[in-house]
Amino acid sequence: MPPSKARSLLTLLIMVAVVFIGFAVAFAVTYLWPSLLLAGIIIACCAFIVALIGVYKAMGRRWPLWLVGPAVAIAGIGTIMLAEDLALAKVGELTEVVVVDHTVEHETVHDSTDPSRDVYTHEYTLEKTDGTPVDQPMIYRGKDGFDDIDEGDTITVMIDPAGNAPTEPADQVDLPADIGILIVGSVLSIGAFGVCVLVAALRSREPQRVR
Structure with missing residues (x-):
């Protein structure tokens, strides 16, 4: 050979x-x-x-x-x-929460591979059904955000009490x-x-x- x-x-x-x-x-x-x-x-x-x-x-x-x-x-x-x-x-715990706020951050990134790239970050502020705020917001990086989730919706999520793992909708896990x-x-x-x-x-x- x-x-x-x-x-x-x-x-x-x-x-x-x-x-x-x-x-x-x-x-x-x-x-x-x-x-x-x-x-x-x-x-x-x-x-x-x-x-x-x-x-x-x-x-x-x-x-x-x-x-x-x-x-x-x-x-x-x-x-x-x-x-x-x-x-x-x-480590996550199933928790029913209410989406109290939904904000979208839009940023245009310039780099050598793509001179103009749009980056979207969705942040969902949550609170438990008894009104207790959830310290860690739910984050989605992408243009459209989580499907069928917006301000005022009641959803079930997985929350890490220690805050080490990101909060996610339960059906996403x-x-x-x-x-x-x-x-x-x-x-x-x-x-x-x-x-x-x-x-x-x-x-x-x-x-x-x-x-």
Whole structure:
């Protein structure tokens, strides 16, 4: 086997390990320290980016990125969602609350990848049905906010009494769905990396042209 092809196969296997270790660390950080959710997301994103760079270097072509990228992204989303929901399910208490205020913060962010990107942050101020205020507001980052939740609504949420895990609507904590997403992403990732390894291995067997 030519050395360059052996390096390609080794690089692909290393990228599989990078994804696995990176997502495992992201899961641990998010689960053990829910307040560090952003750190878990950053770790998962770094593993994702390193994996894509490694696959491109190993294959020398762009088409494998269209296989590996979406598959690894789904696995990463499932990893973070499962860790976040597990952390909240462990310490959260089901509480019926009233949404007393709903504010939206709109910010335009400029960076090198996107010169103009709109960022929306929805903050829902809550109080219990007996009038006791809930210290930790419910936060949603996205344009439209939580579906069918607005000021004056009575909803059931999961609240961490210690304030470490974010407050979430109870119906958003769906462990079976999180596990399903993670399984689908993992299977797709294994398949995508498997295709890359197979292509690299077959290329290594091609006879060299005589010049």
